[in-house]
Amino acid sequence: MTFLVTGVRGRVGASVLRRLRAAAVDARGASGAPGAAGPVSGEAPVHLDLGVPETFAPALDGIRKVFLYARPDTAERFAREAVAAGVEHVVLFSSLAIDEDGAEHSPIARLHRGAEDALRASGLDWTFLRAGALASNALQWADPIRAGRGVRVAYPETYSEPVHEEDVAEVGVRALLDDAHRGEVLRITGPESLSARQQAELIAAAAGVGVPVERVARAEHRAVLTTVLPEPVADFLLDFQRERDGLPGTPLPDAERVLGRGAAPFAQWAREHAAAFR
Template sequence: MTFLVTGARGQVGRAVARALLDEGRPVRVASSGPQSALPGLTAQTVPFDQRDPAVLAAALDGVRGVFLYARPEGIDTFTRVARDAGVEHVVLLSSLAVLAQGAQDSTIARSHRAVEEALTSSGLATTLVRPGAFASNTLQWSEAIRATRRVDLAYPDAHTEPVHERDMAEVSVRALLDPAHRGTVPHLTGPESLTQARQVELIAEAIGSPVTVREVSPEEYRERLAAHLPGPVADAVLRGQAARVGHPGPTYDGVREVLGRPAADFAQWALDHADDFR
């Protein structure tokens, strides 16, 4: 069975592709950009565009399982072409944002919900993997920590329940390989709710060097987010952080339920990525 992995330039997709290759499975990596090889991956790279039926048909030829990032543009075309190509199962990397209070007003939640609904109504067997905040989101602090040992935050006391990309990938791979997980909706978080300030402290402990936090205005922080995120997404991130100040969130045991082991905590993630911050 050949697997198509989308988003392999990201932390989770790359880990999914690598784990499938380690299992000896044929893997095809989808790319919307130049068809260059990905470091550390020996998989075939193919063009991928959810809006183009011909490109999709070529990418999905002979594929039976797909790891899919949640992009609403062209999702109906994807489901139609996937059915015609004989795809048996899609594992979607969705988001717990779809369950959050006010999800109907969240750009992030709406886009993930649209993809979920398109897949579950398509007739394709689907697993909806819903993680909370990615621990790897804190890599956006890496340049500042390396250069100044300081992180500027609008809401240092905002909570998240960061989940390790390895856990998301291993759950997704188990779902791809074990038919028992088809139709399930695993909810994934790390084992604890942490403020952003505490996450900075744990990174500092991992690298063995103090890191300070400077609180900045929401307006200044939004400008920085908008430099690498679409404006509506930057606004949604900022609103989400503001709503989580002083409010620890629930944690879910989906990692244990699927893999039979506890989720990695943020301290472990920081140790695994210490070189990114040194």
């Protein structure tokens, strides 16, 4: 049985592929720009661009299970091609934004809901891996921390439950390998609710550097975000952070249930990535 892992240039996709191969599974990596991706586990990825449906059928030939990144505008076509190729099961890397209040107005939720709906309607077996905020989002602070500017955000007391990307990948692998998770929606968070300020403090302790935290005007923070994100996504993220300002959340149990152990705390992630902040 051969598996296909899309998005292997990303941290989660790359880890899923490594873990499958470590488990002696016949797994192929796929990327929209395989040359740019470089070799993954010693083998160049196959060409699969989720924005180019013509690449679907060749990449899916001989595949029975897929780890899929969400792309709603082509998800129905992908599902049809997967059915035609004999794919049995798709694990979709989705988002907990779907479960938030006001999800109908969230561009992130709409994106992932569109992909989920296409798979639900396809007849394929599926598992939806709805991940919360990734701990690796903190890498956006790496450049300013190294430059001595620290963390400058509109809502330093906003809370999230950051999840280690390796835990997300391991849950994805378990879902691919264990048929008991077919038809499940797995909601994955880290084990603790932390404010942005608390995350910055843990990074400072791990890296051994000063990380001042400064509250800035929303407009200033938005200007930074829109250099890398579409404006509607930046606005949604800032609105979400405002709603969680000073309000800790509740970590969800699915990661621990699937993994049989506690999810990695943010302090562990910070220690593992300390060099990025020095």
